[in-house]
Amino acid sequence: MSHPLIRPARADEYDEIGRVWMESWVSTGLGETSDFLLANLRARIRREIEDGWSLFVADDNGTIAAMLALHLPKLYLDMLFVAPAYQGQSLGRQLLGFTRTQMPDEMSLRCIRENEKAWRWYEREGFVFEKEEVEPSNGFMMKYYRWRRQRPAG
Template sequence: MTLPTIRPGRPDEYDEIARVWMESWTSTGLTPRSDGLLTDLRARLSREIDNGWTLFVADDHGTIAAMLALHLPTLLLDQLMVAPSHQGRNLGRHLLAFTRRQMPDEIWLKCVRENEKAWRWYEREGFVFEKEAPNPVTGFMMKHYRWKRTNRTSEARP
């Protein structure tokens, strides 16, 4: 199976990107699907892009399979959302490898504490837990993680 192509998201796709974001987020069971949530995510997309997000999508032959939002100035992986129809196919790992090429030395992210599947996956992918703090907008308790490239060559020397 060929992995989807990662490319910049386009403004004419924002409605579809917001739908994929909602489907991925609601698949966690932490928030129910709703028209209001979809409207909020669509508005947030434009707002976050204006505030510095670099937005990518995973394009599976014309279908948006995932979204990836990076805030490069702060080394933040802000959103990595895979549509439920594309979960379990290593797409998350593909997006994370792409992220590491964009931010090769260090990456920060936040993950909802109750989304255990996600934060355990990030830990398996080498992210280290730093702290917990509440999200002032949503009220969710967030686990903050950091990944830092190690210099394996110097570690291997005696």
């Protein structure tokens, strides 16, 4: 597999990013594809960018393979979604490595408790569970995690 290039997203890609986001979300088994969901995700991208998202894509020779949304002032990894065709190829790990270049000392994230594959992966990648809370906007139980760079003893 070639390694997709991680780069800032362009405004003309937001609709395609919304489609990748929806397809990845649906691949978790927690949602179903719909025009309504797609429209909501596409609108949310624009709203979140206005509210401080730094949005990146993994570009595989013109195909968007993944999306990564960071809120750098809050040290928050908000969204990491890999298109189904690219899952299982270490692209998530590549995106997480890129995220650590943007937030090298500490970051937090949350994921839906029922998405066990995701939170177990984050735990393997060094994130530490902090708490669970219901997200009022969607009713999902969310698991909150934090990662801190390990300082050498000395």
